Amino acid sequence: MKKIIYTFFAFLLFAACTKENNTTKVEPVVSLTVNNLAADTIIGITPGVPPLGGMPYGAGKYTFYSIEKGAVVPSSDSATTKWDIAFRGTAILTNSGNGGPGAGGGFVYVGLFEDLKTVPSDSTFRTENVPTSYAIPFGSNKGWYVYDGLKNLVTPIPGRVLVIRTASGKFAKIEILNYYKGGVTPAATASDNVKMKDQRYYTFRYSFQPNGTKSF
């Protein structure tokens, strides 16, 4: 498993609370940036030539991640509620529906990460019904990214926030920052070899509300 570097710049944001309930213990909202999370990186190229063959492929395994713990979860725990989201290539899975036993779900919010202070009350959390439908819609320009087939590059669309319900039913928001190693998208003119080798490394930031409310 790739080494994961955590950058911790957690700050104390108190969930909207009044004097009446400040007797209960208030956990701070956790904010993290995760760098270089490998998500089924390329291990080979299918036989033949494009478009049917000659396509890069990985081992086909999801990388499972616990938002609550801020750590990668071993794939042996894939059938548990220990993980909240999983990554494989450009596909992102929540621990819900046929994706896992958890009470998870998610949707894509159009707007700024900072502006999403509360999950809107009328939000519908989608659950997994893969491969037919994903909670976080899969495909170019459908969910969080756009793939340019001519330049052969994946770019996260700015202004897309993944609102996630964790396996235990708590809420988090995620902004994907980059899809390439080191958090830098190769130049459009870079060789296909570089574009292939460096892809499927997620850099993202998230905020998690441990107290179960929808406010960040």
Add this chain to the structure above:
Amino acid sequence: MRFSGLIVGLFFGGITTAMAQVGKTSRADTLYGSANEIVVTATRTEKKLGNVAVPVTLISSQQIAQAGSVRLADILQEQAGLFITTGFGAGVQMQGLNPDYTLILLNGEPLVGRTAGILDLNRITVGNIKQIEIVKGPSSSLYGSEAMAGVINIITTTPTKNEFALSARYGSFNTSDVNVRFNFLKNKFTYQGFTNNYYTNGFSLRPNSQTSFVTPINRFTQQHQLGYQLSDKTKLSGLIRFNQERITNQIAVENNGVIVNSEGKESNDDANFSATVMHRFNNSIKTSAKLYATTFTSEQELATTSGAPYTDYFKQHFLRFESQTDIAVSKNLETSVGAGYLVDRANSTRYDKKESTKENAVGYAFFQSEWKPLEKLVIIGGARYDHNALFAAAFSPKLALKYSMTNTLNFKASVGRGFKAPDFRQLYLNFTNTAAGGYSVFGAIEAQKIITALKGLGQIASIEQDYYSLAALQPEFSTGYHVSFDYAPSQKHNVSVGFFYNNINNLIDSRLVAYRPGGAQIFSYLNVKTAFTKGVELNVNHKIGKHYLISSGYQFLLSGDASELDKIEQGKVFTRDANGYSKLLNASEYVGLPNRSKHQFNLKLQYQKEQVFATLRALYRSSWYVTDTDGNGLYNTNDSKATGFIQLNATIGLPLTKNITMQAGCNNVLNYRDPINMPNFMGRTGFISINYSMKQSIEK
């Protein structure tokens, strides 16, 4: 043909195009493109430039020769407001519109054979050009499809006396260019034969690259023009032209990290044939009938060191019959009416199969009236109707006026509609990239058929929303407005300032319509976009004394898509800040269409005294955006751009003896290079040319 040196002694008995102009004294005191020059493109009738109500730029053979230009792209890139684009040959961007939307004419007849919408301007030699006329703004009212951004008409020389002319030039990268011209006049018969041979070794800006970005190429052009004055009133003329290009290049193709070396061979052949009868019934009625046929054949073969060779074949046939009658109804009213029928055919391996011929037929009629209600006012109104066999008809009206406010100040205004019919590529393309990604592009007519068939084979993973919007393609339309003031206080000075605005609807753009299993994308074409371009053009010419001329041009250009601006206004578009975090995109960060420079400026200093001349030409182009790097689907200041640059070109010419002149030049003196964004923009290059001429012409 290789030229390994200059063999002066071989050049005999001639006068070159360059020579024919140098030393000409008739226009010594006037500026280029002065009001008395005759132009034909703007109105399809011979008119003095000063009397034309629509903006026309005239490039004379003298300007071409003194700039040392050999191919059409060389001279066009020095004009204000024209950009030469790269990729699929040299195209021309006019008033901020792509090369697809500028019609290229040779003696009034369209050249065909576009690749990805681009007609390679390097295919055309300027060795026998009398003048180039550039009409900016929609001209479909006279010329039909493609004349949306404007028209460039290349007018070749006509024989006026017996003559044998020869010129030769040699320069960097073993580049040679040789022209031979032969004029023969006898009684009522005229003939001109012209041939040009161009060769270059090509070059690559990338060190150690085996592939030459500008490929080694040999171009050979032959043109024969015949004229016969049947009677005082009737003239027959004909033209035959052949153009051949032969390219051999070593190409390294990378596929998923595996480099395959191959030898690429390419041939491009043009043939043009036209026959015209012109008859003058009386002083007020003149009519012409023209038959024009042209073919363009392009073949490419890549013999790879491993695997099957890649071949590409494209052939276009264009046949047209047209008749035009000009009637001088009264002293103040002239009318032209015309009609024509054309058949356009193409065969290509880029479509379903080489053997199946794609065909479109167009019947059209047009009229134009020029009315002078007042001594100082000229009004032109015209329209054209094109009936297409393959898609919807197009109606293109135009209205223009010219008002002489004073003897030295003219005001012009025009509004017109232009259109471009969908081309065969947009209708029938069947292309799959076999390099990484493996995307496919299918023409609008074929897409649903092909995707349905692929689906049956289990080769479609998912269908995108745009697939359901696939429909018969419509022509693209534009409406262009133009207003200008021309101020010419004397024959030696003039200033003009013009404002233009083009609003384009129904733009055809490629859209993602389906995915294959494995993620390869499938695109097709839809009428989905709108765009606008607007700007200012400024030209100043100033002659100092008898021998010095300063001329400059400037274009300010803005472009964009109204629907993109709406989305920004509604706060639906984002970009990223320095940390990579999303932020709202501000309207001021929007840059409009890519590959367009906001500012373009050129300055030319010229000295000329009889056969001695020197020119120094500076061209400036401000930065332009190339890639949407932030993924928001439009271009803004956060995206990657090419930096602006200055190109400096210089030439000198002088007579060596009474009969021999020579010219030397250096292009891109500052040696500006940008291998990423302008891989075929050469570094500093030099050339030298020698012309020998025998003054006495061969008498009749």
